[in-house]
Amino acid sequence: EPLYIITPTYRRPEQIPELTRMSHTLMLVKNVHWLVIEDATVATKQVTRLLERTGLKFDHLTAPMPEKYKQKKGAKPRGVSNRNRGLQWIRANATNGVFYFADDDNTYDIALFDEIRKTKTISMFPVGLCTKFGLSSPVIKNGKFVGFYDGWIAGRKFPVDMAGFAVSVRFLLQRPNATMPFKAGYEEDGFLKSLAPFEPKEIEFLADNCTKVLAWHTQTKKNEPSAPLDMKLYGETNLVKLKL
């Protein structure tokens, strides 16, 4: 059964290197369908070209962040319009298998993908964080779920990272109203709550009862876009056209 990977992305100097890294991980995985969704009105040609070169099954879609959130000062709901577009695609095109929200800048162990294929309803597993908390994870004691460990609980029912859960397509299709809210910090919690009714104890805990880290929430240093650095974005074919 297919594994749908929903990846939000947006144009910036780091975009092509991030997607190169991530695509080379996915190229090691069987039966994946990569939904790459850009926060843009027009799909970036260089991204489409990169996707074509991977040989992976993919769809390259666009879903711009609504203007009212873009204008907002402070924390923005990043990747939400993209992920909701991915869910819409799944509702229209998929009948079985599993989907997973995989941001373009994280780091994934290829063993993760065989784990999440096991998902019958909703599964959860640890995510490594490069912070002093080190980890976001369900806590399993003597084989039983006892709670969540996360550096930022903030009143959430499901204090988990975006990279810390997977959902079966059939389970989603039975919940036509499930959606991700445009609410910075509460995207995961809001989406998981929208999949109700289900309780934390019904979750399928993977990665050897949540004892293994197979996904890391890594972040690449942001770089200022500049004319020569844009070569990275435009790709090797434009290099020769650049007059330096």
Ligand code: UGA
């Ligand atoms: C954390 C969470 O892991 C994200 O899932 C969440 O959306 C985000 O915070 C948030 O709440 O704002 P973080 O690493 O801080 O992630 O955020 P980014 O990696 O910058 O963005 C998450 C995803 O959205 C990435 O795949 C990124 O490419 C995409 N994104 C980011 C956009 O599509 N548009 C943007 O303007 C920014």
Ligand code: MN
């Ligand atoms: Mn990130």
